[in-house]
Amino acid sequence: MTAAIEVDHLTKRYRETLALDDVTVGFAENTITGLLGRNGAGKTTLMSIITAQNFATHGTVRVFGREPYENADVLSRMCFVRESQQYQDESKPHHAFAAARMFFANWDQQLAESLVEEFRLPMNRTIKKLSRGQLSAVGVIIGIASRAEVTFFDEPYLGLDAVARQVFYDRLLADYAEHPRTIVLSSHLIDEIAHLVENVVVIDDGRIIVDTDAESLRGEATTIVGQRSAVETFTAGRRVIHTDALGNTLAATVLGALTEADRQALARAGLDTEAVSLQQLVVRMTQHAHQAQTTTTKGAPR
Known part of the structure; x- marks a missing residue:
């Protein structure tokens, strides 16, 4: 354009x-x-x-x-x-x-x-x-x-x-x-x-x-919900921008579109997915960017 x-x-x-x-x-x-x-x-x-x-x-x-x-x-x-x-x-x-x-x-x-x-x-x-x-x-x-x-x-x-x-x-x-x-x-x-x-x-x-x-952007993020260990296994190596935990249940929001193979793996692991609204995505990405910047600043040599 x-x-x-x-x-x-x-x-x-x-x-x-x-x-x-x-x-x-x-x-x-x-x-x-x-x-x-x-x-x-x-x-x-x-x-x-x-x-x-x-x-x-x-x-x-x-x-x-x-x-x-x-x-x-x-x-x-x-x-x-x-x-x-x-x-x-x-x-x-x-x-x-x-x-x-x-x-x-x-x-x-x-x-x-x-x-x-x-x-x-x-x-x-x-x-x-x-x-x-x-x-x-x-x-x-x-x-x-x-x-x-x-x-x-x-x-x-x-x-x-x-x-x-x-x-x-x-x-x-x-x-x-x-x-x-x-x-x-x-x-x-x-x-x-x-x-x-x-x-x-x-x-x-x-x-x-x-x-x-x-x-x-709307299809860029998904929230994976289920047993903590299973969610952590699935999200290992992926870009996780937010997590919420309640007892042994973990909800992790990951960036990147899910493939058909990903969805099959989620089904085998008994994990659920939730759509992420545009507002939730912007909030999470903003929080993630700020946390990354803060970590970089703290770790910078003085």
């Missing part, structure tokens, strides 16, 4: 804090990518640098093959909606939408008005008097109705209740199907967006630890 965004050896340092550590990653054109990771992992910093709202210490970013910084043509083709989006306190939602309509060439006013109705957004209330959920709705409406060629959603929908979040997911997917563009979703609600994303990028401690298509 053609990359709409190319990040090459990107590093961002804040004094003693390394927010991004030599990140190289691409975001495919006309694809929905889940950008996943813990708080402070570097997700917002990465998106901020791509949209020229922050500066890299080292490395390069190209959007549509061009540097975004001080490039009005590139910036006008991107929309960045974040949880901490700021608006003028005395303004009302229609002011925010009017500004977006002037900035985004593909803005769809009819779509915006339809979303206002679906989110039940009070248009005559000032921004500062909106609830957290209503403020989130302003952001996601702009993100969808902008139809920007590249759109980043940095968890602006966390303030929405479950019903409103489902409206967001449904409307985003429906409009994307009719008007494909590059969308990056940053979220802690991984299982909620699992059906939306085509690619997955996981960032941990400023480093990319996963960059693959979602379908491949």
Whole structure:
């Protein structure tokens, strides 16, 4: 696939804090990518640098093959909606939408008005008097109705209740199907967006630890459950990223697709398998990567 965004050896340092550590990653054109990771992992910093709202210490970013910084043509083709989006306190939602309509060439006013109705957004209330959920709705409406060629959603929908979040997911997917563009979703609600994303990028401690298509990742891990000795025998030599023990029962999550021979061996050993959800997999891989990094750091010579 053609990359709409190319990040090459990107590093961002804040004094003693390394927010991004030599990140190289691409975001495919006309694809929905889940950008996943813990708080402070570097997700917002990465998106901020791509949209020229922050500066890299080292490395390069190209959007549509061009540097975004001080490039009005590139910036006008991107929309960045974040949880901490700021608006003028005395303004009302229609002011925010009017500004977006002037900035985004593909803005769809009819779509915006339809979303206002679906989110039940009070248009005559000032921004500062909106609830957290209503403020989130302003952001996601702009993100969808902008139809920007590249759109980043940095968890602006966390303030929405479950019903409103489902409206967001449904409307985003429906409009994307009719008007494909590059969308990056940053979220802690991984299982909620699992059906939306085509690619997955996981960032941990400023480093990319996963960059693959979602379908491949879903089949990448399995949890093996059964008698401890039998599980340990089967998983010997495999990459185990998590274990849970209860008495003589052990559950071990292993990376790597199981072959037919593996499944026959599991059946002979009386072991069961459990699917690993995308959220569980991301959590386990993040924990495993952190533990590996900690072990390496502790073992490094001084």
